[in-house]
Amino acid sequence: QVQLQESGPRLVRPSETLSLTCAVSGYSISSGYYWGWIRQPPGKGPEWIGSIYHSGSTYCNPSLKSRVTISADTSKNQVSLKLSSVTAADTAVYYCARHQGCSSTACYAYNWFDSWGQGTLVTVSS
Amino acid sequence: SYELTQPPSVSVSPGQTASITCSGDKLGDKYACWYQQKPGQSPVLVIYQDTERPSGIPERFSGSKSGNTATLTISGTPAMDEADYYCQAWDSSTVVFGGGTKLTVL
Numbered sequence: 127q128v129q130l131q132e133s134g135p136r137l138v139r140p141s142e143t144l145s146l147t148c149a150v151s152g153y154s155i156s157s158g159y160y161w162g163w164i165r166q167p168p169g170k171g172p173e174w175i176g177s178i179y180h181s182g183s184t185y186c187n188p189s190l191k192s193r194v195t196i197s198a199d200t201s202k203n204q205v206s207l208k209l210s211s212v213t214a215a216d217t218a219v220y221y222c223a224r225h226q227g228c229s230s231t232a233c234y235a236y237n238w239f240d241s242w243g244q245g246t247l248v249t250v251s252s
Numbered sequence: 253s254y255e256l257t258q259p260p261s262v263s264v265s266p267g268q269t270a271s272i273t274c275s276g277d278k279l280g281d282k283y284a285c286w287y288q289q290k291p292g293q294s295p296v297l298v299i300y301q302d303t304e305r306p307s308g309i310p311e312r313f314s315g316s317k318s319g320n321t322a323t324l325t326i327s328g329t330p331a332m333d334e335a336d337y338y339c340q341a342w343d344s345s346t347v348v349f350g351g352g353t354k355l356t357v358l
Binding site for chain 2: 139154162164171172173174177185187188189221227228233234235236238239240242243245
């Protein structure tokens, strides 16, 4: 059974870069699937950030694309997220999740997130 | 940008049937999935590809779609299903979530 665990600084200063890692266990990311990042501001609904295949193929939310870098490290079996120039609006619980319904080159009309990490709250504040 | 619209809240009596809707432009040509989220917990997938139920999800959860509206139905709703529910779809290479519906069982 796949398990995902997010980790990284819980407090980030405004204008700096948020960096998170998602360690995947129980499944080798080299075997397939896209792996996604989703965030959820306190009291609000989820917002997709982006998803990556182990080859480096990525999809990204257009509203965040200019600030987002997502990468995959097959040797460590983990995926990472960097979000630059953060503001208080980026305060949220950040989740990683396995993104089903995608091939190595594309996501199909039917896709979903079937396994989620526990999430980590990142606060942007000086 | 694409939007999915859900009612902010739905109430149901224990043991009755709850229905939560999700509407979007041309949703009939896309696929919807549904997540349940209880306070302090991560979302859990309860329906994918409009009508499919993941293993381990109780049979009381079902999904349907008519026109541009997807519906999550919970039959015989127990108190433990009180939670927030979110629909999700894919549009223009982007994952889109609905605003969420708080289901109250009382």
